[in-house]
Amino acid sequence: MTLDVHAQTVGEGGWVGISIPRVEDAALLAGRGRFIDDLGMPPGTLHAAILRSPHAHATIESIRTDAARAMPGVAAILTGTELRALTTSLVVGVKAPVECWPMAIDRVRYVGEPVAVAVATDRYLAEDALDAIEVSYAPLPAVVAPLDALRDGAPLLHEGFPGNIASDRSFSYGDPDGAFASAPHRIGVDVDYPRNACTPIETYGVVAEYDPALDAYDVLANFQGPFSIHAVIARALRVPGNRLRLRTPPDSGGSFGVKQGIFPYIVLIAVAARLAGRPVKWIEDRMEHLAGAVSATNRVTRLQAAVAEDGRILALDWDQIEDCGAHLRAPEPATLYRMHGNMTGAYAIRNLRIRNRVVVTNKLPTGLNRGFGGPQIYFPLERLISRIAATLGLDPLAVVRRNLVPADAFPYRTATGALLDSGDYRAALDVALRDGDHESLLARRAAARVEGRLYGIGYAAVVEPSVSNMGYITTVLTAAERRRAGPKNGAQATATITLDPVGSVSVHVASVPQGQGHRTVLSQVVADVFGLRPSDIRVVTELDTAKDAWSIASGNYASRFAPAVAGAAQIAATRLRERLARIAAAQLNARADELVFSAGKVFSPGNPGNAIPFTRLAATGHWAPATLPEEVEQSLRETVFWTPPQLDAPNDADEVNSSLCHGFIFDFCGVEVDRDTGEIRLDRYVTMHDCGRILHPGMVAGQITGGFAHALGAALLEEQSYAPDGSLLTGTLADYLIPTAREVPEPVILHYETPSPFTPLGAKGVGEGNTMSTPVCIANAVADALGLADIRLPLLPSRLSEALHGAEPQPPHHEARPPQATQGERTLFGRGRASVDATPEQLWAMLLDPALLARVVPGADNVRRESDTRFRAEVTLGIGPVRGRYRAEIALSDLDPPRAVTLSGSVDGALGFGRGRGRLRLVPVGQARTELTYDYEAAVGGKIASIGGRLLDGAARVVIGQFFESLAVQASGRRPSLWRRLLRLFRRRA
């Protein structure tokens, strides 16, 4: 549809439903966005940098900050000691004697956990100060995999979580025992769903200020909500809510849930500002984000089904082990309970058993990420459908159809309590197959298979919940615990419409958009109510908790904008219109309820010639309030708080309507797997959506293509990987791979609209569905192509190649194994030789001379000799983007003067740690020449391990090469040849 942006002509059904250009775009396209780091700061604002743990699990023995405090420009250093003095632990979502601090106190539990904050006059100086903070760690054994966390004798993270279990609840609905006992088939899947993260391109940002006279904090942060977290922050800062003013910037660079997880940093920076006595600003960098922001949960699931001969599912038995990382941060374990009403997906299954365990491991704590619990549920459920079909020799589509909730059952109450509002799942599926040309995909598969190619088709049917019930999380508590705590429920949305003295309309909502175009859609919704053009409506979406209408449910999550917030704005506008109509009725001598608001005028349909301009009517409340009809108190402003009555608290049977609306998605796709490489080519992807009434087709399409790309990343590339020792292996965007324009094809998008009867505009959420349906749809297709029963995400070519060709043999490594290396630590091996113009005796003497070593070891200074065979040094090394300063200890052993020596050493610094051992042999060649041969093995951990093995191997070779080159130079007293110097110069330039 083409539209004249400036003329703005309305469609027949009004503005809603038309893809008008976004009001947000002109500024963003011209570089005039107002993101948090673009805004002016108070004079004297200081900058924070955060020192983070290189260890997955360690006791902090000491933190020495004197040197850092003495550095130029440094205003304050914050450690756990000061934090504990000025704040209270963050609340934990389960009943357990456990604390959760925004920064490590005495002990670190994941790589990237904050350990200290340096505050200085600029960010460069603050980062300099981090280098001077000396932290002494005593490493503890770490636990990474959730099943390992449950084993006897596993390292314990929190004394208050015995066995590393934060919560263990069992549920039963209907008669699962009877169904399993009598069913002819029991079919199951085991799933290990990986962790990933949505990584918005703008990272976290906080600017905080503290007023000691009022004991009040003022915080600007690109936080996305839910604003229930406001209470968590205020409590941690030990102030009442009215002493925590939390504001959001006008623009935010994406969130997808992730910017909920900024709240521990809000506490941290607020305390830093208090300590420094000045405003403090912190902008997270990308490596901090990957290591220390927030992750989706990984989950181990065993799902069993009792199945009838025809494929009907009689009962489900869920056993879920949710991994929330090192701390159970609010609102976790919400990821596990967000889908509690939807544990049967799109299917009519009446009998269920569920066991939900939440475990803690030495990984980044989890929180909101697009899909929030959906991907973790639908992967097992839709793999199960596929397995049922394969096991019983049925068409997967037949199994889907047989189990779908029938159209005449809506609104349908699921066994676990959700009220599915509307839909016709079978009709949507049929339309998808027809309009998505399923037949041709079947033909392509048949043709490919005839040619011996690996082609598969996958399906997924999911229910996409939106507008979360704030009470669903209390399902983690027992009914008795809930009774004691009091009811929690609802999903309150707010909207305010204001008329100014010249009669123009402003809208304010607490939806905190992160790029979704809320301002545009609200201008359409409100323009329709008042008979105006969207360009007449000004919408403001930045939030200020000190002045604006908001509730704990405010914010940008659970796809609640279109169904809840836009609806609240429509209600507010309608109420104001009713008042304006009463004022106009008196002037036009007409009935208020018959008046028409159209084209900027208000008139009676019988007499359109006698019209009042909207602006004059809207201004009346300002200029002549005494003339208002008696029943109209004011006509200046209307604020609506809307909460849907369907969202009850969980009942005593643990049934919960966890979300207000439920969209439906049916996806299918064809994939081809390269037989040699295991690479996947997505041939066609069809995604059918019932998201209720569509308010802005262009934005709905954008939500679908965007969610699809996130899902494709989760399916094919993305995993936040940790080594078994807890080292983060995906600490840069070169290691954590995100799909680019070359990997993401255009999906075929189809719609089947059944408006929601529970929302004011009939809309349902649409932002998250593909993150739930797409990963498993692609996995089902790949399983079909390769004939696999078990399949794990991400579908890396190496994994598929292993399925096709068997495991690759281990590379013929060096015989030596790294010293004390925990299995899976990032290890380096190497060997080499060098020739030096010196005798072995001369070289031997040099190896024992600290002054000479300082000149020879790359980046070393301050080499100190502790004993004949032990040295300490400080070393500066840069690898890729990570340049850091390390404390090194070097020991000589197995001395065989002057023929051989073993050098072992360890380095430790803010960026990581490592230990290694190398054997050096000196063989005389002729009179004054020595051939050196060496082999080494090393293991590294911490940040340095997270930057990519290729870089590390290369860097190690360069550093060791430099060592021997320097040794040769020192020994022979000669400078390297001109050629060599030129070569080196060239390399540096390149």
Place this chain on the structure above:
Amino acid sequence: MSRQAPAVLDAGQRHPVRFTLNGRKAGGEAEPRMLLHDFLRHVLGATGTHVGCEHGICGACTVQIDGAPARACLTLAVQADGAEIRTVEGLALAPDRLSALQEAFRAHHGLQCGFCTPGILMSLDALLRERPDCGEAEIRETLSGHLCRCTGYTPIVKAALAAAEALRVPHHA
């Protein structure tokens, strides 16, 4: 780079940096370690260039240096001395008139949060200038140097194709 660099820069000192920014003279002082994006954003106040990763992967900070797209996060401010720098602020034809490329992004919903957009625009602007006849494959190749988490790229590709078409047939613009 062809420009003459000063022989020695003192790590602890600020050095004058002068260049042309979007056709106008701009300058300030920077320590040798200051990155170009920090200089643009926090010294000159040109905040349209965004910072997404600071290790050269995401492409959000892409600017044009002497006509060629470059990562401002992998460039030191002092390296830009004497150069001609173009940023997203220089793309619009007038404060109230977007370029054909910008208009195409608006018409095709080629942006959501808009954070990665400035870098993408700078790369595409250079591509469409150098290769006016480029097709989808080339556009996707260029876009693969940028990460966008909102759009799924489909609308960006459509916007770029539409912009290429509009620039080839100017009366459509």
